[in-house]
Amino acid sequence: METFYEVMRRQGISRRSFLKFCSLTAAAMGLGPQFAGKIAHAMENKPRIPVLWLHGLECTCCTESFIRSAHPLAKDVILSMISLDYDDTIMAAAGHQAEAALEEVIEKYKGNYIVAVEGNPPLNEDGMFCIVGGKPFVDQLRHATEHCKAIISWGSCASYGCVQAAKPNPTQATPVHKVISGKPIIKVPGCPPIAEVMTAVITYMLTFDKLPELDRTGRPKMFYSQRIHDKCYRRPHFDAGQFVESFDDEGARKGYCLYKVGCKGPTTYNACSTIRWNEGTSFPIQAGHGCFGCSEDGFWDKGSWYARLTDIKAFGVETNADAVGTAAAAAVGTAVAAHAAASVVKRLASKGE
Amino acid sequence: MSSETGDARDLRMHSEPAVYVYEAPVRIWHWVNALAITVLAITGYFIGQPPPSVPGEATFNFLFGYIRFAHFAAGYVLAIFFLLRIYWAFVGNRHARELFLPPIFKAEFWDGVIHELKWYLFIAKEPRKHVGHNPLAMLAMHIMFVWGTIFMIITGFALYGEGTGMGTWQYDYFSSWVLPLFGQSMDVHTWHRVGMWWLVIFAMIHIYAAIREDIMSRQSLISSMISGWRTFRDPNRKPGDEI
Numbered sequence: 001m002e003t004f005y006e007v008m009r010r011q012g013i014s015r016r017s018f019l020k021f022c023s024l025t026a027a028a029m030g031l032g033p034q035f036a037g038k039i040a041h042a043m044e045n046k047p048r049i050p051v052l053w054l055h056g057l058e059c060t061c062c063t064e065s066f067i068r069s070a071h072p073l074a075k076d077v078i079l080s081m082i083s084l085d086y087d088d089t090i091m092a093a094a095g096h097q098a099e100a101a102l103e104e105v106i107e108k109y110k111g112n113y114i115v116a117v118e119g120n121p122p123l124n125e126d127g128m129f130c131i132v133g134g135k136p137f138v139d140q141l142r143h144a145t146e147h148c149k150a151i152i153s154w155g156s157c158a159s160y161g162c163v164q165a166a167k168p169n170p171t172q173a174t175p176v177h178k179v180i181s182g183k184p185i186i187k188v189p190g191c192p193p194i195a196e197v198m199t200a201v202i203t204y205m206l207t208f209d210k211l212p213e214l215d216r217t218g219r220p221k222m223f224y225s226q227r228i229h230d231k232c233y234r235r236p237h238f239d240a241g242q243f244v245e246s247f248d249d250e251g252a253r254k255g256y257c258l259y260k261v262g263c264k265g266p267t268t269y270n271a272c273s274t275i276r277w278n279e280g281t282s283f284p285i286q287a288g289h290g291c292f293g294c295s296e297d298g299f300w301d302k303g304s305w306y307a308r309l310t311d312i313k314a315f316g317v318e319t320n321a322d323a324v325g326t327a328a329a330a331a332v333g334t335a336v337a338a339h340a341a342a343s344v345v346k347r348l349a350s351k352g353e
Numbered sequence: 354m355s356s357e358t359g360d361a362r363d364l365r366m367h368s369e370p371a372v373y374v375y376e377a378p379v380r381i382w383h384w385v386n387a388l389a390i391t392v393l394a395i396t397g398y399f400i401g402q403p404p405p406s407v408p409g410e411a412t413f414n415f416l417f418g419y420i421r422f423a424h425f426a427a428g429y430v431l432a433i434f435f436l437l438r439i440y441w442a443f444v445g446n447r448h449a450r451e452l453f454l455p456p457i458f459k460a461e462f463w464d465g466v467i468h469e470l471k472w473y474l475f476i477a478k479e480p481r482k483h484v485g486h487n488p489l490a491m492l493a494m495h496i497m498f499v500w501g502t503i504f505m506i507i508t509g510f511a512l513y514g515e516g517t518g519m520g521t522w523q524y525d526y527f528s529s530w531v532l533p534l535f536g537q538s539m540d541v542h543t544w545h546r547v548g549m550w551w552l553v554i555f556a557m558i559h560i561y562a563a564i565r566e567d568i569m570s571r572q573s574l575i576s577s578m579i580s581g582w583r584t585f586r587d588p589n590r591k592p593g594d595e596i
Contacts (some may be wrong), residue, residue, distance in 0.1 A: 046448040176470075215519070216529050225519045241416030242406045251406055262404055266515075267538035309401055309546065310539055322401065322542050325550025330556050336561045339473070343565055346475055 001047035002204065008043075009215075018043070019350040024204045028196050028275070029212075029222050042207040049206055050105050050113040052144055053087035053154075057138045057164050057173050058119025062155040063089050064195065065192035066226045068278060072280045085113075088132075089172040099133045102140075106147060114202065115145050121179055122171035128340065129171040137214060150211060151176060152201060153218075156294055159189040166300035184211055191294035194275050197223045219269065227267035227292050231273040234258065252288060262306040263290030270295040361561065369584040372484050374448050374577060382438045383578055389431040390552060393505075394425035397549050401542075407512060425513060430567075448485040452499055455491040462488050472570075474515045479571035497555040502550060507531060508545040 008018055022043065025038040062240055067090065080250075085091075086102045093101055105113055119137075121242060122129035129134030145151055152175045156162040164173040177185045188197050204212045212220045229235065237243070240255040245251060259266070263275070268291055272283040284291050292305040303311025309320040376382075384589050407414045417425045429532045457460045473475035473489070481487070484495065509585030511531035514523030515538060567574045571586040 116548065117406075150547065217533050221519065227515060230516070230518070236411040239418040240407060240411040240414035241403065241418075241420075242411060242414065243403055245406070256406060267542060269538075293537075293539065296539065297534060302539050310543060310549070312543060321385060321546035321550065325553070328550060328558065329524075329554055332557055335556060340565065343569060344474060347569065 003044055003046060004048045005040075006043040007009045007048055016023055019234045022279075025196075026198055029200050029204060035207075039203055039207050043203070046206055049149075049202060050146075051116055051202065052085055052102060052105055052110050052113060052139075053089075053090055053116045053118065054141060054144055054158070055132070056119030056121050056141065057116060057171065058155065059139045059163075060089060060118070061082050061192040061194070063087075066195045066198065068195075101146065110147045111149060113148055114150050114152060114205070115148045116133065116143065116198070117152045117158040118154045119157045120165070120173050120175050122164070122173045123173035123179070123245060124170070129173075141176070143182050145183055148183060150205070150258040152185060152198065153177065153185055153187045153189075154198065155193050156189045156191045159187040160297045160353060163300055165281050166298075185218055186211060186214060189219065189224075189295040189297075190270060191299075193295065194223070194271055194277070196275055197271070198281075223271045223294070224269045226269065226271075228268045228270055228273045228285070232284060232285060233273070246300040254346055255288075258285060258288075258290040262292075262304060262308060264293030264296070264299070264305070268296050270333055271340075292350060296338070364443060369586055370400050370497050371582045371584040373581055374446075374485055374583045376441075376445050376449065377581065378437070378441045379445065379449055380578055382434050385434050386438075389427045389434070390556065392423055392427040393431065393554055394549055396420050396427070397546070400424060401546055408422070414422060428509050429475055430511065432488070432510070434508060435502060437509045443579065451485050451491050452494050455488070455495045457492075459584075461493075467491070480566070482570070482572055483582060493555075493558070497551065498559075499554060505545065505548045506534075508548065510537075511541055512545060 005018065009015075012019075019036070019040060023033070026033065026035040026039055029035075035075050037277060041128055047266055053063075058262065060266055083179045085105045087100065088094075088098055089102070091098060119130075121127060121136070122136035123138060123142050127138040130137040132140050155158040157164065157173070157218040158176045161169070161175045164171060165175070177187070186201060188201070197220065200222070212222060215221050215224060229238075232238075234255060237255070242256040243251060243260040244255075244256045247261065257263070263285065272291070273285065276283045276286070291306065293299045293302070296302075301313070303313075303318070304321070307320070308321055311318045311320055403417060407416050439453070442453050456504055465481065465483075468477055468481060469487050469489035472480045474478045485491075507527060508531060510523050510527040512528075514521060514525075514528035515532075519525075519529075532541055535544060563574045566572070567576075573582070573584045574585075577583045
């Protein structure tokens with residue numbers, strides 16, 4: 001069977017570029033320099049892992065992010081690594097031809113291929129809100145994952161549901177792990193997620209013959225073990241107590257911390273502040289806008305992106321913790337004062353007896 | 354236990370029966386805990402609603418860092434003293450256990466709760482005398498304070514573990530399961546803040562009730578938490594008359 005290296009060479013990637021990719025990936029995974037050789041060896045000798053890329057209810061921002069991945073070299077590698085088999089956005093085949101390619105991979109590589117899922121299946125109305133090749137997407141998903149080795153839930157849609165699952169979720173869009181069971185699922189949340197994570201996950205599985213270490217919620221630890229906040233370049237302003245109060249103030253011009261205008265960096269696990277986007281050009285906080293926590297579960301429903309204290313939605317009201325707390329404390333304070341006054345009256349009255 | 358009660362009804366030589374209720378570790382814990390909660394509530398409020406920006410270079414300022422440090426340090430103090438307090442519930446006198454194990458299966462306990470409610474609603478004319486906490490106080494302490502504090506310690510360490518990171522005991526024992534339980538990190542922040550208000554409200558009621566009972570039910574409360582002795586100002590009634 002073909003190796004990744006052979007495929008890459010066929011795609012016109014030089015050996016020099018290939019070795020650079022191996023070093024870059026080893027670094028991205030937090031491995032020591034000696035692992036670059038190990039990765040190269042695996043890519044040259046082990047059979048290529050076929051990847052089927054399924055698209056459910058989604059906006060294709062994951063694919064868009066993917067084909068603009070940080071390093072142009074990495075991009076070529078990624079495309080030759082995974083687009084070959086089935087990805088209805090970027091593959092050459094279309095229609096019946098494309099579906100035939102999908103079937104072929106499932107037949108030929110039973111138990112050895114990876115399914116990357118972008119988007120999620122809507123379950124309402126028997127899945128009729130998302131049709132692929134004339135059938136509900138949920139059917140294709142079940143069919144394709146039946147014999148796969150592992151599933152990569154690519155993006156917040158597949159991992160958590162994202163915008164289409166935001167309240168009231170009319171199509172009943174459901175994340176992959178709630179539909180498919182019995183298969184290892186690697187969540188790569190983000191809207192969109194960082195492309196390097198995908199190559200790193202596939203490279204890791206090829207090199208070490210096992211899944212990368214995942215946290216309790218199923219995210220690869222090497223990319224999701226720290227918050228944006230932990231590696232944010234504006235962190236010194238946070239510790240100093242220097243905050244942007246509004247987007248046009250002096251603090252905003254000076255690049256102060258965006259905590260008070262609702263930055264979700266302190267509650268968001270992702271690698272944006274280290275890997276960044278578009279060839280390492282920038283990431284939201286660097287552009288002067290707070291992180292809005294796109295790689296966290298249910299981020300669309302967590303209240304304002306522009307306030308530190310987010311909304312509590314219960315009993316049909318939307319309010320934040322301080323509003324609830326001050327109202328309750330004021331009510332109790334008033335009750336205490338009234339009770340104290342009544343106690344004084346009672347005492348005076350009983351003295352008169 | 355009680356001092357002389359009988360004949361000394363002379364105005365100049367009046368005496369008050371006294372019972373030793375709160376042992377030294379309980380008293381020390383009470384005041385350390387009160388201080389810790391005060392620091393935690395104030396710093397915690399500012400962590401959610403930061404004060405105005407400080408001028409100058411970031412290098413020379415560490416205001417928010419100090420606020421957070423005070424919060425974390427006070428959090429550790431609260432948690433460690435809470436563990437010591439639980440230990441003391443095992444080895445201390447019976448009043449040391451009231452906080453943790455209100456006798457909710459005894460009918461007389463609920464009778465006491467109802468009487469105490471009537472007393473607060475100005476229906477009952479006379480309060481009953483209790484050596485330890487009154488039944489209503491026991492219930493309020495248990496539900497609002499004990500469980501409120503446990504909630505705050507668990508969510509607090511879960512949030513703290515986010516900073517110390519994966520692989521630390523704070524993360525592994527707290528954050529790793531608390532964050533998914535609530536949904537995500539932001540939800541834990543929100544409920545931790547609701548918990549702060551819960552304890553603030555508890556403190557308001559607690560302080561008011563202590564001052565009021567000290568005056569109205571003719572038994573010492575505030576000074577008891579300093580000296581350990583509960584005194585009863587009505588010389589005609591002995592402690593334990595009506596419990």
